[in-house]
Amino acid sequence: MTVRVRFAxxxxxxxxxGGARTALYNWLFARSKGGTFxxxxxxxxxxxSTPRYAADILDGLRWLELDWDEGIEVGxxxxxxRQSQRLERYxxxxxxxxxxxxxxxxxxxxxxxxxWRKEAREQGRAPAxxxxxxxxxxxxxxxxxxxxxxxxxFRVPRPGRTEFTDVVRGDMSFEHTQVEDFVVLRSxxxxxxxxxxxxxxxxxxxxxxxRGEDLLSSTPKHLLxxxxxGARPPIYAHLSLLMGPDGKKLSKRHGDTAVxxxxxxxxxxxxxxxxxxxxxxxxxxxxxxxxRDEMIRRFDLADVSKNPAIFDLDKLxxxxxxxxxxxxxxxxxxxxxxxxxxxxxxxPTGDEQRILREIAPHVQERTKLLAEAAGQVRFLLVEExxxxxxxxxxxxxxxxxxxxxxxxxxxxxxxxxxxxxIESALRxxxxxxxxxxxxxxxxIRVAVSGSTVSPPLFESLAALGxxxxxxxxxxxxxxxxx
RNA sequence: GGCCCCGUCGUCUAGCGGCCUAGGACGCUGGCCUCUCAAGCCAGUAGCGCCGGUUCGAAUCCGGUCGGGGCUACCA
Numbered sequence: 001m002t003v004r005v006r007f008a009x010x011x012x013x014x015x016x017x018g019g020a021r022t023a024l025y026n027w028l029f030a031r032s033k034g035g036t037f038x039x040x041x042x043x044x045x046x047x048x049s050t051p052r053y054a055a056d057i058l059d060g061l062r063w064l065e066l067d068w069d070e071g072i073e074v075g076x077x078x079x080x081x082r083q084s085q086r087l088e089r090y091x092x093x094x095x096x097x098x099x100x101x102x103x104x105x106x107x108x109x110x111x112x113x114x115x116w117r118k119e120a121r122e123q124g125r126a127p128a129x130x131x132x133x134x135x136x137x138x139x140x141x142x143x144x145x146x147x148x149x150x151x152x153x154f155r156v157p158r159p160g161r162t163e164f165t166d167v168v169r170g171d172m173s174f175e176h177t178q179v180e181d182f183v184v185l186r187s188x189x190x191x192x193x194x195x196x197x198x199x200x201x202x203x204x205x206x207x208x209x210x211r212g213e214d215l216l217s218s219t220p221k222h223l224l225x226x227x228x229x230g231a232r233p234p235i236y237a238h239l240s241l242l243m244g245p246d247g248k249k250l251s252k253r254h255g256d257t258a259v260x261x262x263x264x265x266x267x268x269x270x271x272x273x274x275x276x277x278x279x280x281x282x283x284x285x286x287x288x289x290x291x292r293d294e295m296i297r298r299f300d301l302a303d304v305s306k307n308p309a310i311f312d313l314d315k316l317x318x319x320x321x322x323x324x325x326x327x328x329x330x331x332x333x334x335x336x337x338x339x340x341x342x343x344x345x346x347x348p349t350g351d352e353q354r355i356l357r358e359i360a361p362h363v364q365e366r367t368k369l370l371a372e373a374a375g376q377v378r379f380l381l382v383e384e385x386x387x388x389x390x391x392x393x394x395x396x397x398x399x400x401x402x403x404x405x406x407x408x409x410x411x412x413x414x415x416x417x418x419x420x421x422i423e424s425a426l427r428x429x430x431x432x433x434x435x436x437x438x439x440x441x442x443x444i445r446v447a448v449s450g451s452t453v454s455p456p457l458f459e460s461l462a463a464l465g466x467x468x469x470x471x472x473x474x475x476x477x478x479x480x481x482x
Numbered sequence: 483g484g485c486c487c488c489g490u491c492g493u494c495u496a497g498c499g500g501c502c503u504a505g506g507a508c509g510c511u512g513g514c515c516u517c518u519c520a521a522g523c524c525a526g527u528a529g530c531g532c533c534g535g536u537u538c539g540a541a542u543c544c545g546g547u548c549g550g551g552g553c554u555a556c557c558a
Contacts, residue, residue, distance in 0.1 A: 178485045186556040193558045217553045286506040315508040366520040441517040453519045
């Protein structure tokens, strides 16, 4: 049997990291089994679905390089892959279900239903509607004939129970007294999630449904529908949910959880993928940095953790740094360029790009987020620096004038403007002035970079060039005198 | 309230009855390195929720309890 899995987001919100993880696990499973990964859009909620979110989801998946073999925008034998374009099919199935006695037209009064559920709850019973509020058949027929709108509800067999084996959770059993006669077709003729999703899974030949644990207790409904359709239901695997630092389900109040937000902040897709993969799955050994190929080779649903996982930004950030350091300097420059352009307000010149490449290795190892790098290299690309006032007042005192003067004269006399020459000139200066490197170099750093924190000084000066270095040293010296 | 899921360092996890004096990673602390900040290296910190049971032996099996989470819609 060839594995067929799907990621089926509802475009009622942007792609968030939880959804991305679900997509990733589906993708990994498909790739590790040589199966098909399919993308469809569960957009039956026309009220809340928007094209903007739909586009964001596709962007996010592409950015993460979770390519799909079949589905939205790539097509396939079961097209279309948007539920909003398959409405007739769901209606048809709903009618067939009614005709076969698996479902019925429901005219239960909504208010009465509310009261019924409330009472059930108060009496400690399951608030699962069992059809007892329906009018007699003759009345239903009459009102339907008169054009009254009704929902279609699935007739859950009671007594009874649904049992299944979840690949990550093991044997499950749900008593049907706990499962209500759920709506499959709304009174406006559109299908509910349960119907549309299950029909698609059946029609598209989905073999494994890998999704969030929030759908675990809906699984009996899906099994019931699939079996009523005469199909062999897919195998289910429910992933634990992602939590915020407070242990609650990850949501907006934990900050921006959108994949697009991570992208904008300068996270690398490969780092996010690596982190997400290990959030609920372990290759079994002590590896933390796992390549995509390695993941595919070793991924197994049986190794997926049942525990809910708290999203740890610190660890993601660390991992991002690991991936950044692993890049070549050229690649690093290419990847920070968009942020540099934004920061500068213009495209760097060829000369400036050369400077960037020169300093890249040194910036790279201090960068955790690509977005930060722009700020670290800015002083190399602008004509004049703005001093960070805290840095200034911290170091521009004591021996600072001597250090600056010494640097100006030592560097003016320099023949070769190279890292080595600059270093030996400045170290010679330190010795003459009797200054420690720690104390003597900081004023120079602030004068040139504007801050007490910068890439290594000698390399920075070499990249900056003689003219700008000396200009800045003199300007700082003047400012110091007042 | 009902049903369901889950419970190993603060966090992600390894562990499938003796290999556990519970391993790794992030974080945190200290040290080394050092021109700042990082990175790197070294060391340290900290955990089997609790109570019973099974067993020669339990983090591992069973029961209970407590705690956390999910679902309980004509949302998905």
